[in-house]
Amino acid sequence: MDPPEHAGGAPTAGSSQFSLRAVVPERLWSARADLLVAAAYLALAVTVLSGQWRDTDNGYLLKSGQDQNMWEWFFAVTAHSVTHLESPLGTTLQNYPDGVNMMANTAMFGVGVPLTPVTLLFGPTVTYVLVLTCGLAATAFAWYWLLSRELVRSRFAAVVGGVFCGFAPAMISHANAHPNFVMLALLPVIALLLIRMARRAAHDPAPTRARRVREAVVLGLLVALQIALGEEPLLIFALGLGLFAAVYYLHDPRGGLRVLRRLAPTVGLAALITLALTAVPLWWQFFGPQSYRSIDHGPTGNDLKALVQFPPESLGGVYAPGQNVGINPTEDNSYFGWPLLLLVAITVIALWRMRDHRRVLRAAAAVIAVFIVLSLGPTATFGQRITGVSLPWKWVEHVPLLNTVLETRFSMAAIPAIAIVLALGTERAVSYAKESLGDLRPLAWFAALVLALTPLVPTILPTTHRPTTPSAFTDGTLRSYVENGSVVIAPPPTRENAYPLRWQIDSDFEFPLAGGYFVGPTADNKGMYGAVDRPTGLLLAQVQQSDRVPVIDAAARDHALADLNYWKADVVVLPPTRNGGAIRSTLNQLLGFSGQYVDGVWVWDVRGMV
Numbered sequence: 001m002d003p004p005e006h007a008g009g010a011p012t013a014g015s016s017q018f019s020l021r022a023v024v025p026e027r028l029w030s031a032r033a034d035l036l037v038a039a040a041y042l043a044l045a046v047t048v049l050s051g052q053w054r055d056t057d058n059g060y061l062l063k064s065g066q067d068q069n070m071w072e073w074f075f076a077v078t079a080h081s082v083t084h085l086e087s088p089l090g091t092t093l094q095n096y097p098d099g100v101n102m103m104a105n106t107a108m109f110g111v112g113v114p115l116t117p118v119t120l121l122f123g124p125t126v127t128y129v130l131v132l133t134c135g136l137a138a139t140a141f142a143w144y145w146l147l148s149r150e151l152v153r154s155r156f157a158a159v160v161g162g163v164f165c166g167f168a169p170a171m172i173s174h175a176n177a178h179p180n181f182v183m184l185a186l187l188p189v190i191a192l193l194l195i196r197m198a199r200r201a202a203h204d205p206a207p208t209r210a211r212r213v214r215e216a217v218v219l220g221l222l223v224a225l226q227i228a229l230g231e232e233p234l235l236i237f238a239l240g241l242g243l244f245a246a247v248y249y250l251h252d253p254r255g256g257l258r259v260l261r262r263l264a265p266t267v268g269l270a271a272l273i274t275l276a277l278t279a280v281p282l283w284w285q286f287f288g289p290q291s292y293r294s295i296d297h298g299p300t301g302n303d304l305k306a307l308v309q310f311p312p313e314s315l316g317g318v319y320a321p322g323q324n325v326g327i328n329p330t331e332d333n334s335y336f337g338w339p340l341l342l343l344v345a346i347t348v349i350a351l352w353r354m355r356d357h358r359r360v361l362r363a364a365a366a367v368i369a370v371f372i373v374l375s376l377g378p379t380a381t382f383g384q385r386i387t388g389v390s391l392p393w394k395w396v397e398h399v400p401l402l403n404t405v406l407e408t409r410f411s412m413a414a415i416p417a418i419a420i421v422l423a424l425g426t427e428r429a430v431s432y433a434k435e436s437l438g439d440l441r442p443l444a445w446f447a448a449l450v451l452a453l454t455p456l457v458p459t460i461l462p463t464t465h466r467p468t469t470p471s472a473f474t475d476g477t478l479r480s481y482v483e484n485g486s487v488v489i490a491p492p493p494t495r496e497n498a499y500p501l502r503w504q505i506d507s508d509f510e511f512p513l514a515g516g517y518f519v520g521p522t523a524d525n526k527g528m529y530g531a532v533d534r535p536t537g538l539l540l541a542q543v544q545q546s547d548r549v550p551v552i553d554a555a556a557r558d559h560a561l562a563d564l565n566y567w568k569a570d571v572v573v574l575p576p577t578r579n580g581g582a583i584r585s586t587l588n589q590l591l592g593f594s595g596q597y598v599d600g601v602w603v604w605d606v607r608g609m610v
Contacts, residue, residue: 037159038141041166044458045136048167048175051463052129056122060466063313063329066498067177070517072124073501074105075131078112079119080509088113089284093509094501094516095531096486097568103285104292104527105518106180110228124505132175135183140166142185143416146192151360151420152427160449161416161423168415169311172458173332176313180230181412187237188416190222194241201262202255212266219266220273227278232405233412240367240413247363290520295527300327300406301377301393302334303384311335316455325384327408334375334411336418340452344368344418347425357424367417375411404527422449466502470575472599473503478573481605482511485570490583491540493517495529503575514567534566535559536590543586547579552589560590565610574602 052059061068073094081088088109092099102109111131112119119127144162152158165171165188174181197215200207226234249256285291303325310316311332312324326332348365352358378394380387393407429445472478478487492515493500504513515531522528531537536559543550550556564572574584574595584602588594591609595602 033155034145037144037155037162038137040159041140041144041163042133042137044163044167045133045140048136048172048458048461049129049133051460052125053133055463055465056125056129058465058468059125059463061176062462062464064177065328065330066495066517067330068128069498069501071177071179072128073498073505073517074102074107075112075115075119075127076124076505077509078102078107078109079116079124082113082116083120089281090289093504093512094518095290095520096512096514098520098531099290100516100518100520101285101288101290103281103288104290104520106230106232108180108183108229109281110225111179111183128179131179132182135179135185136166136171136175138166138183138185139171139188142188143419146188146195147419147423150192150195151357152423154427154430157423157426157430160426160453161419164419164422164453165416167458168412168418169314169335169337169456169458170333170409170412170415172313172461173311173330173335176461177330181233181409183229184233184237186222186226186229187233190219190226190237191241193219193222197263197266198245198259201259205262213269216266216269217273219270220277223270223274224277227274227282232409235401235405236410236413240371240417243370244363244367244417247366248359250362251359292519292521292527293525294400294403295519297406299377299379300331300408301379301381301391302372302375302408302411304376304380304382306332306334307336307372308338308341309335310337310455311458313459313461314455315457315459318459320455323383325381327406331406331408333408334372337452337455339448339455340418343425343448343452344421346448347421351424351428354428360420361424364417364420368414368421371410371413371417375408375414377407425449467499469503469506470600472573472575472601472603473507475599476510477599477601478507478571478603479510481571481603481607483570483607485568485607485610486512486514488514488564488567488569488572490572490574490587491544492531492534492537494531494537494541500575511570514569534563536563539590540583540586543582544577544579547582549582549585549589552586557590557592561609564606569610570605570607572604572606576600 046053052061077091077093078088080086080093081091088107089103090099090101094100108131112127115127115130118130140162142162143165144158147161148155148158152161171182193215197219223234245256249259286293305323305325309322309325310320312321312326312329312335313332314335316337317335326335348361351361354361373391374393374396376391376393378391378397380389380391396402397407425445426449429442432439433442481487489500491497493513494515495517498517500513501517504511515537517530519527519529520531522532535556539550539556539559563569572587572591572595574580574587577583580602584595587602587604591604591606593604595604
């Protein structure tokens with residue numbers, strides 16, 4: 001895309017207008033305006049997450065499920081690894097003795113490692129909410145920066161595009177639980193670098209070697225850092241940017257091929273730099289202990305209704321709620337609302353033949369259409385009813401790398417494309433207003449923009465109080481039972497109940513845990529959430545659900561002994577929990593002796609059994 005010519009014309013060194021007095025104030029004003037925009041984005045992000053900020057000791061984002069426990073554990077165990085000079089790529093503190101492949105679990109070393117002091121001083125909850133808050137604000141500002149420097153003259157138009165990129169319904173939904181899909185600020189920075197490289201390639205066929213190397217180093221570092229923040233967002237972004245570029249050069253394929261040919265050496269060198277920086281972590285991710293080849297999420301396409309309804313965490317969702325057709329509260333990746341989609345469609349049609357930025361508009365429209373369709377999954381659904389209409393994802397869902405992506409997330413590629421349309425429409429309205437105050441088109445545009453975006457204004461994410469950590473985990477009581485084995489919580493932590501991960505954090509990782517919540521391999525090397533089920537773990541979970549003590553026979557006792565050996569268990573712990581009486585009776589029969597009540601928990605010392 002070509003850069004806009006800034007109105008008024010900049011004074012040159014040879015003009016009488018050129019002086020520090022003319023340039024410095026303009027730059028100061030621009031910097032001041034940028035700081036105000038950044039502050040506004042940050043204030044909005046803090047407001048959205050203010051419930052969690054008000055209580056970082058016991059607060060818990062209500063709609064995060066068990067993901068907040070998992071993410072806080074990732075940040076805490078990363079800090080533990082750094083301070084103990086251990087490799088953060090893998091750990092056996094969870095899912096003992098098999099452990100967890102941290103690279104295969106989006107641990108976000110790109111923020112987890114540098115924020116180690118924050119985690120150690122203030123706790124992983126502060127790190128968690130800090131990353132979410134900065135992610136929303138930084139992503140909005142980075143897209144604002146790109147739009148204001150490369151697409152539109154109107155700063156207000158860029159602000160509109162930036163606020164949508166940072167606070168779109170999908171971003172707010174992921175802010176409940178997924179920092180890796182919120183901290184996306186590097187993606188527009190990468191896009192900005194590639195845009196400027198492409199422009200120079202179009203006009204400068206022979207850049208200096210120093211420039212090529214410099215650009216390759218910067219690009220390689222940025223991509224490597226994004227890998228350390230989240231690979232799935234990078235993949236979706238790369239696909240979206242690739243389609244955007246292809247459509248952008250569709251009217252001039254020779255020019256596109258010429259740019260591609262000139263960029264190839266620089267991009268190739270950047271790829272080598274990225275590979276050199278990430279080779280070991282990527283090898284560990286795909287071939288190291290507890291790695292897996294793919295993960296089967298099942299059908300996760302967006303419902304057609306989700307495209308036109310308002311998101312639950314918004315003003316529209318509060319005052320005009322629709323049918324609950326989302327996958328879960330952390331994956332509301334579309335929910336654009338019918339007013340916004342209607343405005344985008346009308347804007348694309350109205351500006352389709354405009355002279356300025358026509359190629360940009362058409363490329364953005366293509367990205368919106370293609371990635372929304374991909375996000376619908378292999379078969380269209382409407383109101384959770386399967387229509388039987390096959391869609392493109394059906395033929396690409398088994399492609400390597402793509403088979404690890406939740407297809408619902410492809411709609412996130414449409415967010416910056418929609419922002420581009422909104423920014424172009426806003427700039428056109430601003431230009432009409434400057435030309436004539438009596439022109440009604442700007443009034444119509446801004447009225448439509450308000451009507452489209454107001455229902456999407458995010459509400460404060462709800463929080464609750466997490467269960468208090470039993471004192472036996474924090475005062476050293478359990479440590480006296482652990483020698484070289486693990487602590488087995490009854491029942492072991494899973495994706496349905498991962499609170500024991502927090503108890504382990506509060507104990508300062510004094511012992512490893514059996515089970516857990518993470519992504520690990522199955523017997524056929526596919527990914528699954530949590531540890532491989534063991535008979536004793538399943539039995540205790542069933543007892544907790546039913547509040548009934550089952551018949552314990554010799555086979556059940558043999559399974560229990562085998563599982564304790566598998567876990568290398570030193571102690572079994574029953575904390576205060578639902579239907580704890582039935583679980584305790586079951587364990588007494590399974591283990592052949594009664595547990596002891598110590599410091600608020602029931603314990604069975606099994607060191608002599610394994």
